[in-house]
Amino acid sequence: MEEEFLELVERNQGRLRRLARLYASDPSAAEDLYQEMLVQLWRSLPGFRAGSSLDTWVYRVALNTALGQRRREEVRQETALEPHHLASDDGATPHEELEHRRRLDLLYGAIGRLPEVDRALVAMHLDGCGYREMSEVLGLSETNVGVRLHRVRQRLKDELSEDER
């Protein structure tokens, strides 16, 4: 089970960390939430049925952990990125790296201002999930997902254009 779990984390740590950051008020809370997601994945792993979609399962456990946590702070604080968010070894110049980080901050800020369920939709959409997968994760119909996502994308675009002005 340990090897399976490590492989699972290796494959999914990016999306788990992104979700944790979206639902936490600061970097330390995001780290706690990420760890909590891992604990829930570990506890649920024996119940995972072969043949089911691993991605759907990971999203369900992660989002159930994130949305099920108590909201102690009403206001999300936009905080500086953690060191592992800053790492870049793709040969980008400092200016490009700074610009990339600025845009990423804007993106997280705009998504973070959305209602909690919409944040999940956008996160999965940006991860490349289809309507069917999103509907299976959230328990909504595909039509409902499509309608909501259309509206949320529009709102996100508006927020980002305002931020970039």
Add this chain to the structure above:
Amino acid sequence: MNLDEMSQAWRADPAPGPPDPELVASVRTRAEKLDRTLRRRDRRETVVAVAVSLIFLAAFPVSGLVTRIGILVTVAAAIFIVFMLRRARRGEGTLEPDAPVLVVLDQKRARVGAQIRLLRSVVWWYILPIGVGVMLVFGGGVGWGPLTMGYGAAVVVLGWVVHALNQKAVRTELVPRHEELDSLVRELEGRNDP
């Protein structure tokens, strides 16, 4: 930023890297600690109920009729309290953390709703049965004079404190939690939409 740029920036964050080699040990420790805490909580209630029952039942053979009735009421109350607490925690079905989000949030909301109802009625299933039981035991043992009246007053005050603490927990913790979950479920169902 257009959608492609957004998606690209999003997926590139955070920079990929191998998981911490200590990760499994740390996650396992946290998971085991959580399981232990849950088991201990269930066990503690049973241990208290068994201890109370044994202490009272030990006096049963040497007691008078009223005290015996009091002992039986207290033991029944102790068992009933454990039953009620466990039913409130598990009565709404097992929470599956890998079920669809709407299902899990709805279950959590129902569970918190059950806890609110349970604590609001704490007088009827906790304070009153135990209070009546111990009053009968005490009164049956020492008679129904001023001492028992004083004891009764102390039991009433203690019962009031227990009731007040439970209502405070309902107001400050459970109701806000229920509202949070309700809002999320409504949001998922699209009922918060303008």
